[in-house]
Amino acid sequence: MANLTKLDFVALDVSGKNYLSWVLDAELHLASSKLGETIKENTVASEQDCAKAMILLRHHLHESLKSQYLTVKSHFQLWKSLKDRFDHQKTVILPRARYEWIQLRLQDFKTIAEYNSEMFRIVSKLRLCGEDVTDEQMLEKTFSTFHASNLVLLQQYRERGFRHY
Numbered sequence: 001m002a003n004l005t006k007l008d009f010v011a012l013d014v015s016g017k018n019y020l021s022w023v024l025d026a027e028l029h030l031a032s033s034k035l036g037e038t039i040k041e042n043t044v045a046s047e048q049d050c051a052k053a054m055i056l057l058r059h060h061l062h063e064s065l066k067s068q069y070l071t072v073k074s075h076f077q078l079w080k081s082l083k084d085r086f087d088h089q090k091t092v093i094l095p096r097a098r099y100e101w102i103q104l105r106l107q108d109f110k111t112i113a114e115y116n117s118e119m120f121r122i123v124s125k126l127r128l129c130g131e132d133v134t135d136e137q138m139l140e141k142t143f144s145t146f147h148a149s150n151l152v153l154l155q156q157y158r159e160r161g162f163r164h165y
Contacts, residue, residue: 007060014064016086020093020128022060023083029056039079050075090129097125105145115142138165 009025010018030036030053038045038053045053054075058066065082072078100122109115119141123133139162146154 008056009060011060011062012065012082012086014062016089019082019086019089024128026057026060038075041076054078093125094129094131097122097129097131101126101141104141106142107145107147135163135165 008029010022012019012022027036027039030039033052033056035045035049035053035056037043038049054073057075057078058069061069069078069081072081104115104119104122106112106115109118119138123138126133142165143154143157
């Protein structure tokens, strides 16, 4: 039977492809419910808080994952097991995001909006993996990929001294 209650955020996919965003969403929802400490090691929490955390975590799992982790009774053990299983996503996503960052060029897009969308998608992946991308780096990336025919425009932008992307 389909899950009839509305999800607060997207459930963790059985493949784990959305694990990084799921973890962020889960941590935020636990924190907003004053349950954020329950998923940290060596933290003492009431039985009621532990049960609430377990309910929230299980509610946001794909049905196959719920079945696989059916016997796990501890919310912390569930959190740790999922981390052990899917946290390697950073090692898969980060090299690809770095490659996409290197290959990103303004001239490959028809509009600035398309370029910006792609830039923010790549930056988001890099930040999820712990890479710090500053506004200055984003500006420099954009400036460095201007087409040679736009050299005057590039100089004007640099002279303006923009600090925020």
